[in-house]
Structure formats: structure tokens, C-alpha cells
Amino acid sequence: MTGYRCTATSEVHAEVRAMGETISSPHGKIEWTPYSTLQCLLEDVPHDFHAAFLRTGTRADPASDVYLCWRDGSLDQCLADLDCCMARPEPRDAGCTIFEHHPGRCQWEYIDPEQVAAQAQADQLVEELGLSHCPHSAWDAPPL
Numbered sequence: 001m002t003g004y005r006c007t008a009t010s011e012v013h014a015e016v017r018a019m020g021e022t023i024s025s026p027h028g029k030i031e032w033t034p035y036s037t038l039q040c041l042l043e044d045v046p047h048d049f050h051a052a053f054l055r056t057g058t059r060a061d062p063a064s065d066v067y068l069c070w071r072d073g074s075l076d077q078c079l080a081d082l083d084c085c086m087a088r089p090e091p092r093d094a095g096c097t098i099f100e101h102h103p104g105r106c107q108w109e110y111i112d113p114e115q116v117a118a119q120a121q122a123d124q125l126v127e128e129l130g131l132s133h134c135p136h137s138a139w140d141a142p143p144l
């Protein structure tokens with residue numbers, strides 16, 4: 001059985017982001033999500049609250065991330081500094097970035113429709129670029 005990613009999204013409130021900026025971190029470089037509207041990281045199974053990666057957390061070993069958390073039907077948001085799951089399919093693969101003991105399966109075990117869409121778009125682009133190499137007739141157009 002294949003699961004899909006939860007489709008809940010939430011736009012980060014300015015004051016919540018400002019609060020997130022005050023959290024200290026042992027990491028030299030704090031990574032922030034590039035998005036202003038965040039999508040829940042969990043698999044689409046029942047869960048108490050939605051959670052999305054906001055920025056690097058306050059711990060280095062094991063690493064933690066600061067998650068934006070919200071519930072259905074509420075505009076309230078809160079931040080949670082949680083240890084990362086870090087489970088990985090193979091030792092050399094990237095670890096799961098959902099928080100530890102998260103509901104549902106790990107990131108690589110469910111399908112993220114957005115990623116599927118991006119992959120399809122990339123495939124199409126490659127196909128179009130591939131085609132433009134081939135026909136010489138394209139160069140036979142009369143000069144303007």
C-alpha cells in the first residue's frame with residue numbers, strides 16, 4: 001500500500017517567524033525553509049497536528065529542527081523544537097527530516113504529489129530539449 005503526503009498547508013505568520021528568529025542554535029549556519037506557505041511533512045494518516053520544517057533547531061547531536069505546528073480549523077500556530085527522526089533506508093541515504101516518533105511513515109516511504117509533478121515536468125523538459133537537438137530542418141528556415 002502506498003501512502004501520500006498530507007496536503008495541509010499553512011502560511012507562516014510574521015510574528016511566528018519573528019519568534020523563530022530568536023531561537024539560538026549551535027549550528028554555524030541556520031537553515032530556513034525557503035517557503036512562506038509550508039506543507040505538512042507527515043504522511044496522510046490521522047495526526048493530532050500538522051508539522052512543517054521551519055528552521056534548524058537548538059541541538060546538534062542528535063539534531064533537532066524547529067517545526068511549525070498547527071491544527072485543522074484553527075489559525076493558531078506554534079513552534080516546536082523536536083529531535084529529527086533521521087531514519088534512513090540505507091546508511092548513505094539522507095535521513096528522514098520529520099520529527100522523531102512521527103505518525104505515519106518516513107519521508108521516502110510515501111509519495112509526495114508535488115515531487116511527482118516536478119519530476120513529470122522535468123522529464124517533459126528533457127524530452128523537449130532532446131527533441132530540439134535532432135531535426136536539422138529547424139535550421140533550414142529562411143532568413144528573415
Ligand SMILES: [Zn+2]
Pocket residue numbers: 006007008040041042047049050051
Ligand atoms: Zn498533516
Ligand SMILES: [Zn+2]
Pocket residue numbers: 085086087096097098102105106107
Ligand atoms: Zn521518519
